[in-house]
Amino acid sequence: MSGGPVNIGLCGLGTVGQGVWKHLQGARAELGTRLGRPIVVKRIAVRSLTKARGVRVPASRLTTDALSVATDPQIPIVCELMGGTGIAREVTLAALRQGKAVISANKALICSHGAEIFAAARRHGGQFFFEASVAGGIPIIKALREGLVANRFPRIYGILNGTCNYILTQMEAQGAPYAQVLAEAKRLGYAEADEALDVEGWDTAHKAAILAWLAHGAWVNTRQMIVEGIDRLTPADLHNAATLGYRIKLLALITRDFDRNELSVRVHPTLLPVASVMAGVGGVFNAIAVSGDVVGTTLYTGRGAGQDATASAVISDIADAVSALSGGGAGRAAAAELPASPSRLRRSPPERIRCRYYLRLTVRDQPGVLARVASVMARHRVSIASVLQTPAERPGAASLVLTTHESDERSVGHALRVLGALKSVLERPLLLRIGDFAD
């Protein structure tokens, strides 16, 4: 099983591309031994030929024409590391149409054009690998697709955005407000200049869509999901949660009811029991808990982003592509191995989503308010489990924190709308869900 060198092309030499270049050089000897043949980075497409970079790359391999790398007949494996959904899509499709292997870390592209990309791979015998698109260096795509292939997945949930996890960890540790910790995260390079995609939950939603597709064969549009971010959380919420025995994490939750054939994909801050393994995953780390009907729950943690972790995932995909090439067609990215798109798979209706809830209201500090709130809850058959009242920051106001017994999204949603319209409720209520997962 040894052979001549395998040429690969890199499209993009930004943070991730440089990481891949650097570690391919560093691990060259080991990889060559393990794969039975050396890997050669033949050509690299960049935006500027003259820009200074953190790695030294022979100028003769650089080009500004990414499509020419994707279609170079001497290059059977193409890494699309440019990002975006424009030229990245063209490069991906062009390479797949020539039956090549494409390796991608581009979750936005997969979410927007996954169906088209996988169809192209199937039609033209190409292969599409995307380990780096979810949870960085954690080999979760491989685990779901190969390691746990005997299983169906009633529940997958996890922390998929390191920026949010860093912010929440720091807010709890320092008791510091969201805006201050966000500014600090930007200074440290843990958050983008435009943080919206991360903190509002959309980045997590993109990754959740990819996991849902892998596990259930259905593309769920992020606009059909409940997607809530961390930007309305206060240190008081984290403190209240701790008092109740919980820690707040921004989670993606993918649950499937196989009897009803219903799928729910959502993203929201969730209170997790403080003793659970996932609650202990702090800082920029990601974590994913996968419940399989055969294996039970397995859980995976690691760095979810960054040059090196992402490069580790990309290189693992390159190795798989080389294996497939050498063996003449195995490689588990083959279209035949994707889950069959299930017929009549429906979105779970809100009344099926059941959990306990945490509700924070900023109310006028005057008699009768708690009674009014409690009666609204009762009218919607949402049963209150605990009440915590503290002075609010604004004068004359109180912060009312309620937890409920198990209820459902529809009832709680209705109650929330009525509460939000009460004159004695001064701000939009904050609703969080409690995840009583056993891990």
Next chain:
Amino acid sequence: MSGGPVNIGLCGLGTVGQGVWKHLQGARAELGTRLGRPIVVKRIAVRSLTKARGVRVPASRLTTDALSVATDPQIPIVCELMGGTGIAREVTLAALRQGKAVISANKALICSHGAEIFAAARRHGGQFFFEASVAGGIPIIKALREGLVANRFPRIYGILNGTCNYILTQMEAQGAPYAQVLAEAKRLGYAEADEALDVEGWDTAHKAAILAWLAHGAWVNTRQMIVEGIDRLTPADLHNAATLGYRIKLLALITRDFDRNELSVRVHPTLLPVASVMAGVGGVFNAIAVSGDVVGTTLYTGRGAGQDATASAVISDIADAVSALSGGGAGRAAAAELPASPSRLRRSPPERIRCRYYLRLTVRDQPGVLARVASVMARHRVSIASVLQTPAERPGAASLVLTTHESDERSVGHALRVLGALKSVLERPLLLRIGDFAD
């Protein structure tokens, strides 16, 4: 990539074999779709044709001749699920010599005869898969070999024995003595009638040897390792550890110094910071933390044993073997992809193993004893960090618990021997290591 049915043979229909049969039937449709061809269990070797079993298997497929299953020309994939190192070894070698794929959950066999088995696979073009041999349903073999292929591994450590983890978790939760919790574990089926292999650390050592071989390409004999079990731990040790901010776990530790080219593989109870993710992994669960030079640390948890978790791993190997068969030769179990056996890889000498230590001495409760103990430590240049003295169970005795600043195995070992010989030290001292891992 679709084709005719693939025949597999099962050798052994005990707990694991029955699980594999059951879940292969349950997941038949899904697996067939994913793999592009159906899997058929063609023949099953059993010890008794008439024994009642928990699953219904057509009598026509049963045989008592395991070797005939292994060498049946219509069966390209053989699952060795008998256990032991006698007939299991013959079956494995016979199938590999015919260029077949063999799937094994048999860690004892791999440890005793791994070199012979892998040589046979290499020579005859066979493939050997063993995901189920370490950490049950956690796809750790695949992660090390494929998902993290870009990495070298300075440190791998983990909880690899669910029986020990269950016992320690219960001892801490109930404050109950070892013998009582062990008896309970036997009643619940979490411990074998003969518990020695588990509680003395040998089962963990077998798994550590397999992980070390996967990561470093060297077979380390368990007799060359430090192997210490949990059978000398008391509820007081767990309580003392908690007071110091730690939880005690039986760990396998595999550390490699790439500059010196030294490898250390050991098994012993270890104090882990209570806030670390691994310290939170309780009950029968396993956990493995893998530090890669590219990816950083990734961590994996899940059920380490049991019919279903083990079957999940075996079926994932079957799927890989079918993929390799269909593709004509990829599949990452191919001999060419094993790590090259590193030349001049040495065992780390004791003075290189450095950590902080926990030392419990049962001493005569009389003046001057602490001074004597402290002076022995000082003479061996082991610096004491904390002292905790409590009454011991036996009358006239005290329990002296010391922790040290960072020291090394050689110095501490010498000090321990001198302490053990003191007249005022009444029992063999207990030495535990403190693992200040950041996860």
